[in-house]
Each structure stands twice: as structure tokens, then as C-alpha cells.
Amino acid sequence: MSELNSSVALLIQSASLWSQLIKRADSQLSVHGISFTEFSILHCLAQAPLQQLSRIELANTVGLSASGVTRLLLPLEKIHLVEKAQIARDARVSLVKLTSTGMQIYQDALPTLSYCAEQFTSPLTSRQQEQLSDLLGRLS
Amino acid sequence: MSELNSSVALLIQSASLWSQLIKRADSQLSVHGISFTEFSILHCLAQAPLQQLSRIELANTVGLSASGVTRLLLPLEKIHLVEKAQIARDARVSLVKLTSTGMQIYQDALPTLSYCAEQFTSPLTSRQQEQLSDLLGRLS
DNA sequence: GATAAATGGTTGCGTAGTCAAGTATATTGC
DNA sequence: GCAATATACTTGACTACGCAACCATTTATC
Secondary structure, three states: HHHHHHHHHHHHHHHHHHHHHHHHHHHHHOOOOOOOHHHHHHHHHHOHHHHHHHHHHHHHOOOOOOHHHHHHHHHHHHHOOOEEEEOOOOOEEEEEEHHHHHHHHHHHHHHHHHHHHHHHOOOHHHHHHHHHHHHHHHHH | OHHHHHHHHHHHHHHHHHHHHHHHHHHHHHOOOHHHHHHHHHHHHHHHHHEEEEHHHHHHHHOHHHHHHHHHHHHHOOOOOOEEEEOOOOOOEEEEEEOOHHHHHHHHHHHHHHHHHHHHHOOOOOOHHHHHHHHHOOOO
């Protein structure tokens, strides 16, 4: 049973850690008027070629359901951080494109979140941070 | 900017990873009639001395807000997995105590979640899993 | 020992997100 | 070329939270 316990204990500890991290990130990002999840979306779009992705691609990248993406994009469209685009090949897909305003907000918010991430990983040496990054990268 | 990017990219990748993990855990735990968060609560209580904790301690341990704990406990009380208890010293605190039914459900669910955790960490060698556990343990 | 401040907890209200079902378009099998 | 199936969403209804405001009790201050 203590075999079972150690992996499960790690999981539960991670849950607590993660929820605290997200709360802090949300709180710090609120200066820019966006949440962590919204930032994630801006980030994925900013990295994408032409700064655009389909909603399904976006959902897979940020780990949300399709409907979650639909709902999250509504306010972002309303304040013109992203806009819809079509693709001729397939009338089903509705592309999401980062606007220049959206890119601006993203770039403003990037150092804020980066600082937050550093605060969080500061108990680790930079060597350990690399290790952690590497290990997490191997998980799926 | 690519300096900023690497830490932030890791964070966003972790978010996606985490949400997928929780979805899988919830889905597998549904056999036992509980969610991952509910399991977390049972787990914390099972580890605690006398299998009881105050609501605030519980909130801190699982990373929820106080109100989150209040609401989560309601259904658990209703199906008698946990019960309320008083402490004479302080009439404000309301202890939460794991019932024997609750302990049973916890022990039934433990291997399920453990299997889920193993599935998740299976891309890593056991040496790497230890490293990961160690690194995460150092974060707060 | 009365008043102020802190702590433990609950409730109202709002937001984020899920799943199941529906719609529109594309693709496949015959 | 047309039915069947799959894909890309959207919507309705619901759950899971968080925050702010609120009691109740305890502790500190004077």
C-alpha cells in the first residue's frame, strides 16, 4: 500500500501546487485583463504560423474541450484580441487569428507570466530547472 | 524573448498535460463514484491522525479555497463518506472525519488512481520518476 | 473585562469549463 | 452520385470551483 501511496501522494501534492500556481498567475495577469487560460490561447496563436489556428487545434494545444474553446474565445473576440477567419478548402473550420492588439497584449503579459514562473521555480537551481523541464517534456 | 518563452512554454505545456491527466483520473475514478478532487480529500483524511482534519487544514492541503471545501464536502457527507465532529477547545472549527465507509471507498479507489498515475509516468524510467518526484517536492 | 482584530466557516453570486446533443460541411463506400 | 459516417464546431444544461461579504467565536490590547 505504501507503494501505491507514493505515486498517488505525488499526484495530490502536484494538484495543490498547480492550483496555487494558477491562482497566482491569474492574479498577476489580471493587470493585463486576461486569465492564465486566455494567455495560453494568445501564446499558442502567437507561436503558430500566420498567428492563426483552427479551434480544434487550439483545443488540443491548450488541453481544453472544443466547447471550452468556443466559450473562451467569445470575450476575446469581443475585445478584439482575436478575430475569425475562413479557409477556402473547408467551410467547417473557423480559424482564429491573433490581431495586432492581441499580439500587443500578449507581449505585454509575457514578462509578467515569466516572472511568475520564475518565482515558482526559484527554489530550484537552474540545473534542476532544466532537469524538471526535460522530465515534464517527456510526459506525452 | 526566447528566454521568456522557454519558461512560459513549459508552463503552458504543463497546463495541457495536467488537464488531460485530471480528465483521465476523473474518468477512471468514476467507477468508484468519486472525482479526483474528492479522492484527494479522502486521501488527506486517510493520512491524517485519527482520520480527521479541520476544513481549513483540508483546504490548504488539497489547494482549494475554504468555500470550495465546504461545497465539496456536502455531497460526501450526504453519502456518509465523511462526517462532522466538534473539538471542545474551539467552537469555530468543524472537524471532518473519514467514516469507515469512506475509508473503504478510498482503499478501493487507491489502486485505480495509482494505475492512472503509472500510466502517466510510464514514459519515464523509475530513476527519472524519482527525480521528478524529488524536484516537485522542492517546489514550495 | 470591553473593544478590536484575527480565525474558521458558510452563503450569494459569478465565471470557467464539461458533456451530450445538435447543425453544417466533408469524406467514404457502394 | 447518394446514403452513411466522420469532422468541426455551437449550444443547453450542469458542475466545480473562486471571491467577497457575512456570521460566530476566539485571541489580543488596553
